[in-house]
Amino acid sequence: MQIVKIDKNSDISNLVDTLLQRTPNYYDDYIKQVQNIINDVKERKDEALIDFTQRFDQVKLSKNEIKVTEEEIKEAYDKVDSDLLDIVRKAKVKIETYHMKQKQYSWFDSEEKGILLGQKISAVSWAGVYVPGGKAVYPSSVLMNVIPAVVAGVENIVMTTPPGKDGKVNPLTLVVANECGLKDIYKVGGAQAIAALAYGTETIPKVDKIVGPGNIYVALAKKAVYGHVNIDSIAGPSEILILADETANPRYIAADLLSQAEHDELASSILVTDSEEVANKVVEEINALKNELSRKEILEKSLANYGYILLVDSIDEGVKVSNEIAPEHLEIITKEPFMVMTKIKNAGAIFLGEYSPEPLGDYMAGPNHVLPTNGTAKFFSPLGVDDFIKKSSIISYSREALYELHEDIIKFADSEQLTAHAKSIKVRFEDDK
Amino acid sequence: MQIVKIDKNSDISNLVDTLLQRTPNYYDDYIKQVQNIINDVKERKDEALIDFTQRFDQVKLSKNEIKVTEEEIKEAYDKVDSDLLDIVRKAKVKIETYHMKQKQYSWFDSEEKGILLGQKISAVSWAGVYVPGGKAVYPSSVLMNVIPAVVAGVENIVMTTPPGKDGKVNPLTLVVANECGLKDIYKVGGAQAIAALAYGTETIPKVDKIVGPGNIYVALAKKAVYGHVNIDSIAGPSEILILADETANPRYIAADLLSQAEHDELASSILVTDSEEVANKVVEEINALKNELSRKEILEKSLANYGYILLVDSIDEGVKVSNEIAPEHLEIITKEPFMVMTKIKNAGAIFLGEYSPEPLGDYMAGPNHVLPTNGTAKFFSPLGVDDFIKKSSIISYSREALYELHEDIIKFADSEQLTAHAKSIKVRFEDDK
Structure with a gap:
């Protein structure tokens, strides 16, 4: 785990490139x-x-x-720990409850002359x-x-x-x-x-x-x-970015970085902080904690390859770094996490405050743990209800409403040399003349 | 343009396959x-x-x-017809107005013990x-x-x-x-x-x-x-399906089928009707109208290759055929188009009634004309505001709320052999003991 100083003039594009190279785009x-x-x-x-x-x-x-x-x-039921099954059922309810709130509804809007769109x-x-x-x-x-x-x-x-x-x-x-x-x-x-x-x-x-x-x-x-x-989106290696100020508990940060690192050797754990003291203490805590964990070899490899502690001048600078990296998981452990969150543009899931560790989201909180990885939070969203729906546009016009637009549509279609498009409008009013 | 009788026992999968083959999936x-x-x-x-x-x-x-x-x-402004520019500006306002209604908003929900999800x-x-x-x-x-x-x-x-x-x-x-x-x-x-x-x-x-x-x-x-x-989605050849009963005007149907066929030789125009009279009259009207249009060669090729008139037993049977084809554009010209629309599962845009021809949607109505083609309306949506946004999950728990779940999360993580995940929860309550 290396501590790297970042200031306003630092170019973090090398770091971003290193992370992106964890997923070659084709093989x-x-x-x-x-x-x-x-x-x-x-x-x-x-x-x-x-x-x-x-x-x-x-x-x-x-x-x-x-x-x-x-x-x-x-037969499978006989082989499963019943306590674990109870927890699975509890998690299921929480996940369902959250996803119910994602439901989108059909809508329409109308105008009196006989226009309905939806x-x-x-x-x-x-x-x-x-x-x-x-x-x-x-x-x-x-x-x-x-x-x-x-x-x-x-x-x-x-x-x-x-x-x-x-x-x-x-x-x-x-x-x-x-x-x-x-x-x-x-x-x-x-x-x-x-x-x-x-x-x-x-x-x-x-x-x-x-x-x-x-x-x-x-x-x-x-x-x-x-x-x-x-x-759904194409999954890549996982990452966490923790944005922390001097109020954050270094032991919690260390544990959360390690929880990401244990996934696999390509996982990336990044702390971005404006406190040198926190940075140093996190390094100590990581060294203390990792001996208590089972996947020590994976932990050490992923921290060595893709673990970073970035020391920034201010949390605002840290936000810029985070938006550039677009992490799958973002923890904000600062004085006013919600105010920091307003500035976040790109992140799969945002965990606010010191009692919202990433594993809470993995299992029980309710939001989906299938998240855009490796910078794709710039354009992809968490898996959700949206992924299983599709939309159809609804268009209904009265004769009167179409009449009002008919000359415009005919001219527009003619400008695109689509005379049959124009004809489709013309036939509807040919008896008028 | 061939008239094909379809009944409950007909297998339309050959027709669907023929249409799908317009877009080989890779080259x-x-x-x-x-x-x-x-x-x-x-x-x-x-x-x-x-x-x-x-x-x-x-x-x-x-x-x-x-x-x-x-x-x-x-310089470009000097070369553009100012009447056309006025129409473009009018269309722009209508398209903006519709798309404004697609905007989604951030949301959160909270529980008193200190849980905020959004x-x-x-x-x-x-x-x-x-x-x-x-x-x-x-x-x-x-x-x-x-x-x-x-x-x-x-x-x-x-x-x-x-x-x-x-x-x-x-x-x-x-x-x-x-x-x-x-x-x-x-x-x-x-x-x-x-x-x-x-x-x-x-x-x-x-x-x-x-x-x-x-x-x-x-x-x-x-x-x-x-x-x-x-x-966005990968665009394929365009198609229209018109679902019409005996109340429909055959001349309007013919013009709308032709407006689709003029796009290119791979375009497909399909009429699905329970009225043999309408079917026959549409054939006559197509023959009459196509001589008045400019892209006669394209029209004839696309109608010959991918033009169909499917005669069904009932509009309900027609709906089933339409859902199987999942057309880019669907016109419903029947007695009660909105009631028929309730049964539509798959379509890019649905045009209801005889004064809602497809070219209205291409230019002026407001909804997007970039639509899922060639059967992809089963899973893709029209281009829209959704295409340019992404979502981040928001998770914030209080100490009390996390405490309530902490044992479950630890057990769940242990069951997945992720001991560092469990540790991230444990460190937050280790002083309690």
Whole structure:
């Protein structure tokens, strides 16, 4: 963890570039392989899924084993800690409550001469949630990806996840999915799962929107099918930026930086402060705390590569740095955090005050933990109900209202050399003359 | 124009597939070329832009000619029909008025024990609008792409468009851009323009969001840079579907179908009706009207390839067909169009009643004419203010409120083997014990 002084004239673009390079924007070697998998699934459907699952997951499924059975879901409940299940249910309620507030409503506006304009909101009909396999299971991630779709009113939500070597899906994943009301869960992972969701197979239905995190194959497959279906954003490595003044508790800051760093070696933890004392104490606290934690090797690597303490002249300068980095998670631990927040332009989630640590948001607070990473908070938003709806414009004009505009539209269309467009207006008033 | 009978048991998936095939989802031959252009612009910046503009547009620009000058904008006003300019200004007001109603607002909700959750809305800082060159100039397209960004509050909006052979930008494009308040317009087109907007050059700034239509190079370049910046949806060939019963005027329907067909040979015009009489009369009217129009060859090709009259048993059956096709433009010309509209799930824009022809929406009504094409209305929305904003979650907890959840969060984090996440909560209450 290095302390770097930043002043008004410092160019932080090198730092920003270093962070951005954690996600190369494309990977030539993988793209071809991913495209081949997609093409094969498009063509051979379930047969291709069976072959890829054998090759990549070392599990030989028959056609009727692709879908998880009701029996398997029931069995999964026996394997899950009931205290944890209670907490999952509590979290579910909090996440639902927050997402209900994100709902948008259809609207219209009208004018007396007979003009009605508006916007109709409707949910997508089909959503597919991808859940990664591997050793780590993240029940919180299942909740965060499924609940916004449920709240949006998506009629059909399906899930795909790679099976373990025993041919089973992790029981906790099944239980959490079932708690959210999902019945259609498929034992397929990787690019082949994304292809199946995008194009459909005999067993897996084609969906309109695919969400969920995954490895590089999954990310590239999502990008490849984007446009044919919709996807959430493409997830990159995670980061936290903590903006702190001299009132902040260095031990809390240290713990929060470490909580980000434990995710993986590409995770980035950044403290931006105007207090040299806080900066120095945070370094001490990190050294003390990290010995008490289990993922020491990952912690040390990510802090060494992408951990920074930036010493700025003022919190206002710190805000500028933060807006430039556009962190996924931003903690503001200062005297007046809400006043600082007014100046924040780019951040996935903003945690205010010393009792709002980032892990609160990961699990229980309610807002989504699927957030724009690696600078994409400049243009992407947290996953939410918006991701599962789409809008239709509504236009209704009376004869009188159209008449008032008809000459303008005809002239406009003629200027674009679209005479049939002009004609569509003319025929409606040709009997007038 | 063929009349096809459809009943409850008909499978329209062949028709849907035919329409979808108008846009192959990827084009192997072009992708490499586009990626090479992007890489070259990333590396050589303005120099690469100058080379590509010479190669593709046959115009040799010097570095300081890439940006359109104030002088050129002034001169453009002399070349534009002042009546047309008045209409453009009228359209601009109507488009602004509609888009103002799309604005979303930041919100929060709070609980007395010290919990504040919310969502902060902010505009992207930089937007780039691409305007195609070529013979046809579409001032309406400039309005529709720029105004939502202006209404969203985007601080910096820039435009790129290829120069004509004389090295100038079309005067109407310049005038309309200037009317919208744009000052930074660059004479660059194609994939190189998209690369410049995505990565920045000495002259063209890097933006957060790129919008605007373009040819296959532009579309593939937008897809390639997606994730590094945000883009609008990827535009495909245009279509209209008209849902009409026996009350509809066949001449109006014919004119509206033709107005869609004149766009290009890939455009699709579809009538869905439960009235055989209307179906037959529409065929007659099309034959009569098309001789009065200028783009006869395009009209005939697009009607022959992608024009359909589908005869259904009832309007309800017609709604099902329409939802499956998910048309860009949907006209409902029936007895009770608003009641039919309640059943529509997928459509870019819905035009109700016989005095709401599609060209009204193209120019003057107010809603955006950049709409999801070719079935993507199942998951994409019209271009709008939403495209230029992003959201940040807001989370603030008091000590008391966090205390209430702290044991749950610790257990949840431990279940995911994230001990540093648990520690971040523990350190805040370690003095209690």
